[in-house]
Amino acid sequence: xxxxxxxLRSTRVITPEGxxxxxxxxxxGKITAVLPYDAEVPSSARLEDFGDDVLLPGLVDTHVxxxxxxxxxxxxxxxxxxxxxxxxxxTLVDMPLNSLxxxxxxxxxxxxxxxxxxxxxxxxxxxxxxxxDNIKDLGPLHDAxxxxxxxxxxxxxxxxxxxxxxxxLAQSLAEIAGFGGLLIVHAEDPHHLDAAxxxxxxxxxxxxxxxxxxxxxxxxxDLIAQAKRLHARVHVLHLSSSDALxxxxxxxxxxxxxxxxxxxxxxxxxxxxxxxxxSEFKCCPPIREAANQDLLWQALADGTIDCVVTDHSPSTAxxxxxxxxxxxxxxxxxxxxxxxxxxxxxxxxHGLEDVVRWMSTRTAQLVGLDDRKGAIAAGxxxxxxVLAPDEAFTVDPAALQHRNRVTAYAGRTLYGVVRSxxxxxxxxxxxxxxxxxxxxxxTRTP
Numbered sequence: 001x002x003x004x005x006x007x008l009r010s011t012r013v014i015t016p017e018g019x020x021x022x023x024x025x026x027x028x029g030k031i032t033a034v035l036p037y038d039a040e041v042p043s044s045a046r047l048e049d050f051g052d053d054v055l056l057p058g059l060v061d062t063h064v065x066x067x068x069x070x071x072x073x074x075x076x077x078x079x080x081x082x083x084x085x086x087x088x089x090x091t092l093v094d095m096p097l098n099s100l101x102x103x104x105x106x107x108x109x110x111x112x113x114x115x116x117x118x119x120x121x122x123x124x125x126x127x128x129x130x131x132x133d134n135i136k137d138l139g140p141l142h143d144a145x146x147x148x149x150x151x152x153x154x155x156x157x158x159x160x161x162x163x164x165x166x167x168x169l170a171q172s173l174a175e176i177a178g179f180g181g182l183l184i185v186h187a188e189d190p191h192h193l194d195a196a197x198x199x200x201x202x203x204x205x206x207x208x209x210x211x212x213x214x215x216x217x218x219x220x221x222d223l224i225a226q227a228k229r230l231h232a233r234v235h236v237l238h239l240s241s242s243d244a245l246x247x248x249x250x251x252x253x254x255x256x257x258x259x260x261x262x263x264x265x266x267x268x269x270x271x272x273x274x275x276x277x278x279s280e281f282k283c284c285p286p287i288r289e290a291a292n293q294d295l296l297w298q299a300l301a302d303g304t305i306d307c308v309v310t311d312h313s314p315s316t317a318x319x320x321x322x323x324x325x326x327x328x329x330x331x332x333x334x335x336x337x338x339x340x341x342x343x344x345x346x347x348x349x350h351g352l353e354d355v356v357r358w359m360s361t362r363t364a365q366l367v368g369l370d371d372r373k374g375a376i377a378a379g380x381x382x383x384x385x386v387l388a389p390d391e392a393f394t395v396d397p398a399a400l401q402h403r404n405r406v407t408a409y410a411g412r413t414l415y416g417v418v419r420s421x422x423x424x425x426x427x428x429x430x431x432x433x434x435x436x437x438x439x440x441x442x443t444r445t446p
Contacts, residue, residue: 003032004027004032004033004042005027005028005044005045005046006045006048007025007048008023008050008422009022009023009048010050010055012053014055014056014057014352014356016361019353021036021037023035023037024055026382027425029381029382030424031376033378034376053388053419054352056088056356056360056387057360057375057380057383058090058122058385058421058423059338059385060089060359060360060367060369060373061093061334061337061359061363062093062307062309062363063311063312064092064093064095064311066080066095066116066124068099068115069099069100070098070099070101072403073403074098074314074316075312075314077115077119077120079402079403080334081120081121083312083401084122085121085421086335086418087335087338087339087418088338088385088418088421089334090122091369091373091442092122092123092125094112094126094127096128096129096149096150096161097129097156097158098157102129102161103141104137106137109141113126117441120439120441121428121437122423123373123383123423123441124441125367125441125443125444126146127146127147127149127184128146128148128150129149130149130164130183131151131161135172138175138181139175139179142176145442145443146443147368148235149172149181150186151169151186152186153185153188153219154188154190154193157284157328163190169223169226173226173234177231180233182234183232183233184235185223185234187237187239188215189215189218189222192212193210193211193212196209196210196211196212196215197209197210200323202323202324204275204278204281206324206325207324208288211284211286213292215285216240216243217244220239220241221244221247227251231257232257233257234258235258235261235366236261238261238266238283239285239296241288241292242299245305248299259307259366260305261305261306262305263310263331263333264308264333264336264341265333265408266288266296267296267344268343268344270290271286271288279324279328280332280407283329283331297348301354306362307366308355310333312330313329314332314406332402333407333408335401336395336407338416340412341358342416343414360373382423383422384421386420386421387416387418388419390415391416393413393417394412395409395414396410419431424438
């Protein structure tokens with residue numbers, strides 16, 4: 001403690017060993033020690049005492065569409081990272097679409113990094129993209145520090161990011177496995193989607209029928225087969241179909257190198273509760289029924305699903321029309337993800353330690369940042385959220401920081417107020433007041 005510049009104290013600090021009263025010593029932006037609550041504080045150190053508010057590691061969100069540059073009217077690094085910070089997220093990894101250009105070459109990555117450099121309120125890393133025609137770019141992108149590669153198995157919704165058929169998937173996956181990389185996959189089978197009934201209009205039931213579970217299940221099965229054959233590392237994005245869970249559990253038991261995420265909206269919202277015409281609830285794959293949701297929670301509890309991320313995918317409000325067939329598909333949830341998941345988790349008997357594991361520890365592990373992020377432990381970055389877990393609030397879209405304040409959570413009562421967020425030992429937001437951007441651009445550790 002003698003060299004500490006800052007000491008953060010709480011009666012409830014979530015550490016890898018459990019929740020306990022502790023004092024956390026910080027120097028030069030790093031956690032240097034986690035000590036007993038009543039440890040003596042050096043006279044040279046500043047003490048921040050949070051009382052009974054919970055001190056938890058800053059969340060790591062590995063699935064965010066920032067859309068900057070190119071579609072900055074949808075979202076941008078300034079607004080997205082402010083929303084994240086307000087919600088206790090201290091690190092995000094940006095998806096390679098829907099920005100223009102997409103992150104599919106090293107030059108395009110450099111363009112995005114230049115745009116983000118002076119706008120990031122939190123730390124930001126980048127995924128690369130795997131397209132039918134960019135296999136030659138995957139190795140250079142890996143060397144440039146992207147955390148892995150995103151691919152679609154069905155149309156992405158934007159022309160500049162086409163999907164991979166099974167042959168191209170095999171070729172890309174073989175290339176990525178050759179240098180030890182990670183492929184992350186939007187797993188919906190296009191043939192099942194094409195065969196599903198398609199009806200325009202405001203009925204959510206029609207939209208749900210157009211994105212059937214078997215589209216996910218088949219795509220996940222195909223991905224597992226490819227990963228097993230090539231001994232490749234793969235990650236299933238935004239799983240919504242509980243029917244795929246037995247396939248995933250069996251693959252994990254066989255030693256297939258597969259991890260899986262789901263999202264707050266699949267865990268907290270249900271098809272039965274989506275009003276017709278309310279396309280703020282539209283996403284792909286879709287929000288499914290309550291019984292399906294129960295099985296997703298069980299899979300989180302038993303480890304079949306590894307982590308929870310937002311898939312924050314905003315658009316301008318005019319693209320959220322009342323026609324589910326043509327409205328933009330994406331849920332904006334950065335600022336509310338912690339509160340939404342915690343509200344549902346506490347009702348199901350889970351604790352904040354579980355939420356931290358799903359939304360910080362395992363996401364940091366997914367992208368290889370677990371030497372720096374994801375836990376309150378000596379040697380990690382001093383990234384924290386201070387949470388009042390029993391304080392409730394009603395979601396007011398006007399209070400949100402993302403650029404277009406459309407939200408599926410409007411009017412909902414959630415538990416868990418983020419009092420402040422800290423990045424490398426500096427408070428970056430407290431009570432709605434932000435500092436200037438202090439985030440850094442992250443690259444994969446070689």
